[in-house]
Amino acid sequence: MNHIAAQRTEAQRNAVTELLRISPVADELAARFAKAGHRLYLVGGSVRDALLGRLSPDLDFTTDARPERIQKILSGWAEAVWDTGIEFGTVGAAKRGTQLEITTFRSDTYDRVGRNPEVSFGDTIEGDLVRRDFTVNAMAIELSTKTFVDPHDGLEALARRSLDTPATPQESFADDPLRMLRAARFVAQLDFTPAPRVVEAMRDMSAEIGRITAERVQAELSKLLLGVAPRRGIELMVDTGLADVVLPEVPGMRLAIDEHHQHKDVYQHSLTVLEQAIDLETRHEPASGPDLVLRLAALLHDIGKPATRKFEPGGGVSFHHHEVVGAKMARKRLRALRYSKDVVQDVSQLVYLHLRFHGYGKGEWTDSAVRRYVTDAGDLLTRLHKLVRADCTTRNKRKAAGLQRAYDDLEARIARIAEEEDLARVRPDLDGNEIMRILGLKPGPLVGKAWKHLKELRLDRGPLDHDEAVAELRAWAAEQGIEPPT
Incomplete structure (x- = not known):
């Protein structure tokens, strides 16, 4: 035998x-x-x-x-x-x-x-x-x-571990183009290798995926991203042209040169970030499973770079505000793929926030800046921690260690301030009812403005005692021309 x-x-x-x-x-x-x-x-x-x-x-x-x-x-x-x-x-x-x-x-x-x-x-x-x-x-x-x-x-x-079709790939994919995306999914999910004739047919017929509804494409893409090796599936999609139809922003990143020059292009950097984010998924949370929101954010976090690339005098490259542009692009693409409202919002917000940490430097942020970081991240804070850490792909070991130490320091400060001030529920020191009573207002826009002003003070200065909060509210009212009852 x-x-x-x-x-x-x-x-x-x-x-x-x-x-x-x-x-x-x-x-x-x-x-x-x-x-x-x-x-x-x-x-x-x-x-x-x-x-x-x-x-x-x-x-x-x-x-x-x-x-x-x-x-x-x-x-x-x-x-x-x-x-x-x-x-x-x-x-x-x-x-x-x-x-x-x-x-x-x-x-x-x-x-x-x-x-x-x-x-x-x-x-x-x-x-x-x-x-x-x-x-x-x-x-x-x-x-x-x-x-x-x-x-x-x-x-x-x-x-x-070979992936081939019973009939010819051309016949199979002409019958159902979704099978091309399923091929990429099996590569990511089951670690299969597509037969050469399957890859060739995918390249020749990739445009046919446009016949498939967005909902079915999204379901396969999600399964691919939740697989054990999504990088391989994404690479097959990009190499065969499927991604040009399904997720064009990803192959589009090959046009941009990474500003640190440690990768061939931003596309390769993003694939590395995806792998590192997956590694961080369970490092501190061993019971958690694959995180679709984190993986989408890792893959898409730099999609705004091609549109914002600027060659600076002296040979440098910049991508100013690529996180703002990228968040808008991510929102548009995920909506087109019929992702849920929550997934669209969470992924685009992570893309928007992923660069914020790089202003932290050597810990120069005030406590106010730390509070704003936590408040802006909200329920996404744990995912943001993972995304920011995964985004460090420099080959310079000293620089990489420095970035990780800086983020360790930021997380420690967040934990300290959270313990002291209950950051999970940052609210003004006076609620709406107290604002209306103190200023003699009825429900309306002015109450909302006053509430927002007090929240900004809370973020800047931390908790105020009751008398301080009332004094600040009255001072704001005076600037607005509001005369509170005596």
Whole structure:
């Protein structure tokens, strides 16, 4: 038995072990389908993940039974059944914490204008598998006998971590251009390497991704960024031209020269910042998972540099206000990709704030400046700490150590002031009701102006005692021509 064959046998054995682990749900389901005269297969990503030893509680099945028949077989056994995908031949169900999707064999055709296929049902597992996206997802296990069906050598591709298509890549991507972005996602998520013919087809057909809705693109991009190696996925997108359509600001950074001259361009710097931000995600918070907001901010933090690049006399390069321009660009792109309002706001605010620390110098900031830094960051402060630290990519070890020491000092000052003054809830020393009572005002814009003035004082000087706050409020009122009651 050659090496590949031995690997294949061992992988099959491991997959069967995984399948036994999820029994009796799969076995019960297979028995119900067999009793009804139908075949049931575990298929696609579920088989791939079983072979990788990472089977999830969401399982995909395929069968020769038609959707209405599937519903009848599930009736009385599943704890819940839903038919939101029934027009595409899919019936969903839940059983003892396992989510199941059961789809009738498909032999779809595509008009190659939109993404949705003209659904037609097939009669064989082989016909179903050939229409799937990649060979590693074109394997099935017949559940009654636990035998493999692998007509496209997906098991061998999985052993080599190779990503290829069952049909030609041109046919596959013409049918569904989203598969190109899925290729980049699998590179980032599962550490696969795309076959040369897949990369070539992606380069030739990258513009076709424009046929896909923004919502579907965003879902794949998010999964890519949350993978174990998002840099590899982003690089594949940029190298093939996919990013020119999906996220053009990222390849656009290749036009800018980093002002410190430690990288070929700002694009490479941003990829390094992304990797370093990922490393910082769990360093102080081991229980936290991948942070989409932080990763988006790290990738996009310098996208304003090409638009603000200026060559200075003597050979220098500057990017004045690139954080302001970059925040606007990030907001526009993320909205176009249909990200939620919270994600758009948080990422753009981090891009806007990421440069603020560089005014800290050797600790010259006043306590007032520290308070404003914390207040402007708000709930994003922990992420801002990570982003700023990740943004240090200089190869000069002395300079890098100096920047980290400076940020250590800033964090220590934030902790000290927060403990003394409760920075998490910076409010004026007088509330709106007191302002109205002292100045004899009714609710309206003047109360808001007074409140804002007192908050600015609070940021500048720290907490005021009650008498000081009242005196400051009366002094402000006098400047505004407001005569408080005596």
